[in-house]
Amino acid sequence: MNGILEIKDLRVEYRTRSIGQAPKVALKGLNLSVKQGEVFGFLGPNGAGKTTTMNVLLGFVNATAGAAYLFGVNVNEPIARQRIGYLPELTYYYKFLSADELLRFYARIFGIPRSETNRRIDELIKLVELEHARHRPIKTYSKGMQQRVGLAQALINNPDLLILDEPTSGLDPIGRMKVREIIQRLKNEGKTVFFSSHELGEVETVCDRVAILYQGELKVEGRVNDLLQKYQTNLEQIFLKIIGYPQQVNS
Numbered sequence: 001m002n003g004i005l006e007i008k009d010l011r012v013e014y015r016t017r018s019i020g021q022a023p024k025v026a027l028k029g030l031n032l033s034v035k036q037g038e039v040f041g042f043l044g045p046n047g048a049g050k051t052t053t054m055n056v057l058l059g060f061v062n063a064t065a066g067a068a069y070l071f072g073v074n075v076n077e078p079i080a081r082q083r084i085g086y087l088p089e090l091t092y093y094y095k096f097l098s099a100d101e102l103l104r105f106y107a108r109i110f111g112i113p114r115s116e117t118n119r120r121i122d123e124l125i126k127l128v129e130l131e132h133a134r135h136r137p138i139k140t141y142s143k144g145m146q147q148r149v150g151l152a153q154a155l156i157n158n159p160d161l162l163i164l165d166e167p168t169s170g171l172d173p174i175g176r177m178k179v180r181e182i183i184q185r186l187k188n189e190g191k192t193v194f195f196s197s198h199e200l201g202e203v204e205t206v207c208d209r210v211a212i213l214y215q216g217e218l219k220v221e222g223r224v225n226d227l228l229q230k231y232q233t234n235l236e237q238i239f240l241k242i243i244g245y246p247q248q249v250n251s
C-alpha cells in the first residue's frame with residue numbers, strides 16, 4: 001500500500017425502506033490510490049458516488065464490501081482520521097460567531113494548546129484572506145467568504161490530507177480562483193488534497209491526477225497531463241466522452 005488514501009474493491013449499497021425493493025448500489029467495487037503531496041480531482045456526474053466515497057472515508061457510511069484506508073489504517077478505526085481535514089459540500093456554522101471565534105471553538109475541540117491556537121488562527125486567517133472580516137459575524141459574509149472560513153476550519157488541526165466535497169460549488173469566478181489559490185498553496189506546503197468538483201476547467205488547472213466515476217464505477221484514472229495528451233482535448237470534453245456523450249466531443 002503506497003498511497004495515503006487507498007480504496008480497495010469498495011462496494012456500498014444503501015438499503016431502501018420499502019420491503020422487497022433492491023438496495024441502491026452506490027459504489028460497485030471502487031479501487032483508488034492517492035499519493036502523498038498530490039492534488040487529486042474526484043470527478044463524476046451527479047449521483048456517481050463521490051459523496052458516498054467521501055462518507056466512507058469519514059466513517060459516516062459503512063462499506064458493504066471492500067475497504068478504505070487512510071495513512072495505512074482502515075477507516076473503521078477512528079484514529080485513521082486523525083490527520084485529515086474535511087470540508088463538506090454544505091457547511092452549517094454558528095453564524096453569530098466571527099471567523100476568529102469559530103476557529104477558536106474548533107481549536108478547543110481538537111485540544112490545541114492556547115499558545116499555539118493564536119498562531120494557528122493568525123496563519124489560517126491570512127491563508128484564506130479574511131483578515132478584514134476576522135471579527136465580523138459569519139452571517140455577514142458572502143458565500144465565498146463562508147467557504148473560505150470552512151477551509152480554515154478544515155485546516156485547524158494542521159492535517160496532512162484534506163478531503164473537500166465540491167469546495168467551489170456556487171462560488172463566483174473570483175471566489176473559485178481564491179479557493180484554487182489556497183489549494184495550490186496547500187500543495188506547496190506538502191499537503192495532499194482530495195476533492196470532488198464539477199468545475200472541470202479548474203480541476204484541469206489545479207490537479208495532478210483525476211479519477212472519473214460514473215454510476216458507481218471508476219471509468220478513468222490518470223495524470224491530467226497524460227489524459228490531455230492521450231485524448232488531445234480538454235478535461236471537460238474527456239469527461240463527456242467517458243460518460244457517453246461522444247456527439248458533444250466531436251462538435
Ligand SMILES: Nc1ncnc2c1ncn2[C@@H]1O[C@H](COP(=O)(O)OP(=O)(O)OP(=O)(O)O)[C@@H](O)[C@H]1O
Nearest residue numbers: 014024025026044045046047048049050051052053
Ligand atoms: N442515504 C442514501 N440512501 C439511498 N441512496 C442514496 C443515499 N445517499 C446516496 N444515495 C444514492 O447513491 C448514489 C450516489 O450518490 P452520491 O451522493 O454518492 O453521488 P455524488 O457523485 O456525490 O453526486 P453529486 O455530484 O450530486 O453530489 C445516488 O444514486 C444516490 O441517489
